[in-house]
Amino acid sequence: MTSRSRLTPRAKGTHAPPRRFAWAQVAVGCAFFLLIGRLYQLQVMSGDYYLRKSADNFVKELELPATRGQIRDAKGRVLVDNRPAYNVYITPRFFNTDSFTKLKKYLALTDEQATALEVRIASKRGLDRFRQFLAFEDITRDQLAVLESEKNDVPGVAVQAVAHRNYPHGALAAHMLGYMNQITPEELSDKRQKADALNYHLGDYVGRAGLERQWESFLRGKDGVERIVVDAKGQRKDGAEREALDTFYLGGPQRSEAEPGNDLVTSIDLELQKKVETALSKHKSGAAAVIDVETGRVLALASWPEPDPNILTGRLSHAQAEQLNTDPLRPMMDKTLRENYFPGSTFKVVPTIAALEDHLIDPDAIVRCSGGLRFGKRYFRCDKAHLSVNLNFALAESCNVYYFELGQTLGLDRMARVANDLGLGAPTGVGLNSEVPGLVPTSDYYKRIAGGFQKGVVLNTAIGQGDTKVTVLQLAMAYAAIANGGKLWVPQIVERVQTADGQVIQEFPPRLRRQLAASADMLQKVRAALYDAVNHPPPHEGTSFRARVPGLDVAGKTGTAQTGKFHKEGEEGDENNSHSWFASFAPSKDPKIAVVVLIEHGGFGAKASTPTAMEIYQGYFDLQKGLSAGPAAAPEARRAARRAQ
Amino acid sequence: MPLTALRKLRTKFDWPLFGAIVAIVAIALVNLYSATRVAPKGLYQNQLMWFAVGTVIFIVTAASDYRFFERLAYAVYGVGLVLLIAVLIGGKTVKGSSRWLGFGPFGVQPSELAKIVVIIALAKLFSGDPLDLALRPWRYLMSALLIMGVPMLLIMKQPDLGTALILYLIATTILMVVSLQLHVKLLTLGAEFLFGTVFFLFKLHGYQKKRLLTFIDPSLDPSGAGWHARQAIFAVGSGKWTGKGWLKGTQNQLQFLPEHWTDFPFAVFAEEWGFIGCTILIGCYLFLILWALNLAAEARDRFAETLCVGCAALLFWHVFFNIGMVAGILPVVGVTLPLISYGGSSLLTVMVTLGLIMNVSIRRYSY
Known part of the structure; x- marks a missing residue:
């Protein structure tokens, strides 16, 4: 340590300790005080609010749809019941051009449908890109078979089974039995006020004519709900981790079972x-x-x-609707x-x-x-x-x-x-x-x-x-x-x-x-x-x-x-x-x-x-x-x- | 000699500084374990390895006499510039900006290193005769701006706005604290502000501008940059007084926080440890920075003084920007939280910084 001579010694005593360091310390103190103040505001003053916000993030309500009641004839024979239908869901984040080409082929989409799908996918932003949306309802058995066998090669596409209204006798007694279709957003905002007890959600089917409409409140049943913990991708964990999360954040499983709708027994033979x-x-x-x-x-x-109410309930194309409404024999x-x-x-x-x-x-x-x-x-x-x-x-x-x-x-x-x-x-x-x-x-x-x-x-x-x-x-x-x-x-x-x-x-x-x-x-x-x-x-x-x-x-x-x-x-x-x-x-x-x-x-x-x-x-x-x-x-x-x- | 060195170490070792560092490292290890639980596999082990490397670097930096750095200051600065140019030519491109130089399986960010070399070069610049400094302040000022400006432009070219900003803030802080006349300092600030405005208007990339504007008005982008910032605030706020508990932060564990092990580990910490935990952590940082400034005041020469100010500035701006960004009072720019954030280059830079402070501290009384 002899090389000191080359260094400029500090003029000790001339300005010791220099004020500028103290000022710097004061500035640092103020800045950190600002941070602490901000944290106090967030964590202590608004802590409850943000706790709720974070809970809204990860607690999702999962709808457990109720099984709609059947309609039977006087001897108990089924006139209307439910069948499994297969819906196609798409998660935009994982859906690539290859998926698109394949899906288009498997479902035989028209150019019009394909364009509409593209527009819908492009409209999803941010977290919505991780959330799956219902793309196609009630695909045919053949389409299901192809999609199921190829599902590993079509990323971002999932098929789920849901109950769909079924009229096993086709057009028989169509006007009396009626048909169903999806509730519109306008009705939803209206119905919520009027008949909250029935608790409709977007995408739910509602009886539109005949007994289906008149007896809606009896047939519908009451949807159950399950509160679940999801991650940022909207996904639920599996197995033990799921249970642990549910127990920790929700205090155990929170599930109210769906109440199935009631059956109608008619005098029809x-x-x-x-x-x-x-x-x-x-x-x-x-x-x-x-x-x-x-x-x-x-x-x-x-x-x-x-x-045929099976056509009216679900996959009614514009051409079919047009044909039904303009037929001079007035089938509707x-x-x-x-x-x-x-x-x-x-x-x-x-x-x-x-x-x-x-x-x-x-x-x-x-x-x-x-x-x-x-x-x-x-x-x-x-x-x-x-x-x-x-x-x-x-x-x-x-x-x-x-x-x-x-x-x-x-x-x-x-x-x-x-x-x-x-x-x-x-x-x-x-x-x-x-x-x-x-x-x-x-x-x-x-x-x-x-x-x-x-x-x-x-x-x-x-x-x-x-x-x-x-x-x-x-x-x-x-x-x-x-x-x-x-x-x-x-x-x-x-x-x-x-x-x-x-x-x-x-x-x-x-x-x-x-x-x-x-x-x-x-x-x-x-x-x-x-x-x-x-x-x-x-x-x-x-x-x-x-x-x-x-x-x-x-x-x-x-x-x-x-x-x-x-x-x-x-x-x-x-x-x-x-x-x-x-x-x-x-x-x-x-x-x-x-x-x-x-x-x-x-x-x-x-x-x-x-x-x-x-x-x-x-x-x-x-x-x-x-x-x-x-x-x-x-x-x-x-x-x-x-x-x- | 080794025996003397050991005795010297025992008597002159800066235990308070060391204690604060150990406390923050302990918090870092605990918090990073939680933050990387939902991250890709192996991150925690990687970081442990970096901590080991960092400890060695810290010891080496602290042990070698800082006058060695003083002598080699401009050479080291030159190496830093070469690396920055190298990264522009042959760097790895990650998310649209080339910041990494690959060495085998590990990458190094020369821009992190640049902060250190700029501090050393500036310390060297201002270590000269104080009379000369008082007589020709503009010459020194111009040199200082050059020393800061060249690496800053290279970093912006990558582009890495956060690091460039930090570099600028460190250099400016040094200029504000060295013994220049007040009017020189004020004029410098004014000129920098003018330059910054012009730069924002004409030179920033669209997304960089958008981030800054989104910070001012979050409704501009509710699902992009604004969404990240909001989720971080939810995490911080939901921690309340005592936090949700270690490994139990929902925003963290359920992945609502983006990049939470690099840029947002403080959100993880705040969520799981609450206001009390945050206050303790910020207290540690505050102590560290104030201590470094004390050391600057007590340093035995001008080089050591400026070196300490620079190191304190580096720590301060990183802490202030990172926490400010997480808490939603500063825009989201990629600035790491010293010791707490995941990442080798960042950790090594901080270890060098702390090593330099320790270095000055150990040698402050040995005239």
Whole structure:
């Protein structure tokens, strides 16, 4: 240590200790005080806030979807259930161009879909790139098989199984059962306020029509939730580490199990519904209702044509939606509940009952029909010259002239009173698909509308034209009431709600809407006339006589509702062709069921609707025989029945 | 001779300085274990190895007489510049900037070394005759700016904004503390500020500008740089008084903190040890820096004095910038926390720095 001489010694004592170092120390002290102050602010003053923030980071709520309830028929057969579906999820961070090419090939994506996917992936930023999003729903089995076998070569793509609504019978009873689709963000913000208890999330399916919609709150169940610990990539650890994390941060597993939705047991008979639809399928467009007259329960309800709810629930393409909405046969329209029709001659039971009730005419009095009636300057037509008819045959033969005169005797309001009593002009109360009320015009009604009351209206009203409108189900309930001696039921589809393991939660006994004013005796007269309308041979041949089926004891009234500008008989489906009705019940002496069939633009009632109704009755009685004799003995019983004829 | 050296060591050894270093190293080892638990495998072992190397370097630096460094100051500075140029030509490129020179499996960051050589060169510059300094302050000033400016430009070229900034701050601190007239110091600061503004407007890369602007207004980038900074603040704040406990910080263990073993280990520490832990750690640093400044005041020559100021400045700016960045009062620039951050070059630089302080301390009374 002798080389000191070369160094400049510090001028000790001249400025010792120098002030500038002390200043530097003060500056350092201040700077560190600032740091400590900031830490105090973050950790002590706002510590709770940041603790919550950090907890929000790693505690995620995992939704445990509830299994939606099934819909079953009266015998417990499944109408609607759930099936596993496979959804494709993509994690943008790990999804590369190779994945994209492969996915495009495996799922056979259109250029449009591929572009949309690219845009979606490009829109993810920051942490969202680590979070998987639902890219494609419900891929096919073949696509699943390819993706599963290649999954190690398609990074960033995952397939997960979820429960998807399933309609195992395809389009069967589509309008009644309904369909589902995803809740929209707008509804979500709205629904949260209204029905918080149901707790919807984005991506959830909601019943959009039919029973699915009406019974949503019963079917849906309650989603469970599990609070889990995730890392920054949104992923959950496995095994022991998972348990340790859950225990440490959440104080043990936090899981509330999902409550499955309840099952609906309906009064529908699956086999009968099939037969009804088979019968309807022979026509282009129509509807039918089968009602148990003793309870008012709906045994079958069909609108034709109908969309497949499996397509509506999920993968509905624009082209499919466009096709469904522009089809002239209107497959999306529920023709049993949502559409008003002129009742045509099926309405003639109304003036008939009105006449009997008020004793305004002698039922046996004869009216002469020469094929039409001149009223003022207009000529009102009848189908043919019925010559002389009394009330019974006027109904059985559907003589317009008789009803033109009866209508004038009764006046609008008497007919309206009886029509309302039969449940026309008001919703039936089935509650499905926002049913329309129909229309029963009164004299008040004509005071309100433009054009006002014209005398000819009474004549047209009496034969079910004019402004009277009914729905298929309304007419079925009215005929059921005539058949059962005057009990107008509220139509019911759901018999009971039960839990998934069969415990009954709520039962729905038959609901009587009202007892008709008409006496049993009067209704008996109407039933007799309706029997003749099908079974009376010439002379006074019933309108459905030629369409009757030997062995089927049916009573019912045809209707031919004019829709075109002129009365014309043409090809079925021609838009000027009349709608064809048949409103009926059977067996005629001890009625069990009421059947109403409407064939749109089907022409004369007896031509299109009556045979369809007969096919339905045949199906019903076959099923009844099969039931009483047991399934194995059914063919035997049928053969025996044939020998007996 | 060895016996004399040992006795000298026992009597002259700076135990308080050593104690503070050991305390911080202990905290570093404990904290890094937690921080690297979710990091790629082997990081902790790597760092232990670096600590071993660092200890040797510390001893070597502390043991060799600092007058040796004084003599070789400009030569060492020259080597530093050569390395910086070498890294620009043949450096490894990581995340878009070439900062590394590869030596076998390990890389070295010459920019870290540059801080030391600049401190030594500046100490040498200002070790001359104080009268000369008083007479021709501008000449010294220009030389100092040159000594700082050349490596700084080379580092910016990499680009490594954080290190360039630290280098600038260290040099400026030295200029502020050496015995220059007040008006010279103020004029220097003013000129630097002007230059800095022009530089920001015209020379910074887009992402660098964005980071600084994001700091001023975090809503500019909620998921990028701003997101990292916010997660760090969540970590710090959620530690509250006593922390969540070692290995139990969620922000750390569940990987919400980016680069948490290099740039954000303080967030890990703050989350797991809380305000009390932070205060203790900052207290250790504060003691270290104040102690180094004391040593500067007591140093027996001007070289040692400036050397200590430079070393204290290096420690101070690293600590202040890193903690300030984690706590959200300074922009996110890649500045490591001495001893606590993972990384060989950074650790070795700090070990050399501490070695130099110890060196001066041991020799302060030996006239």
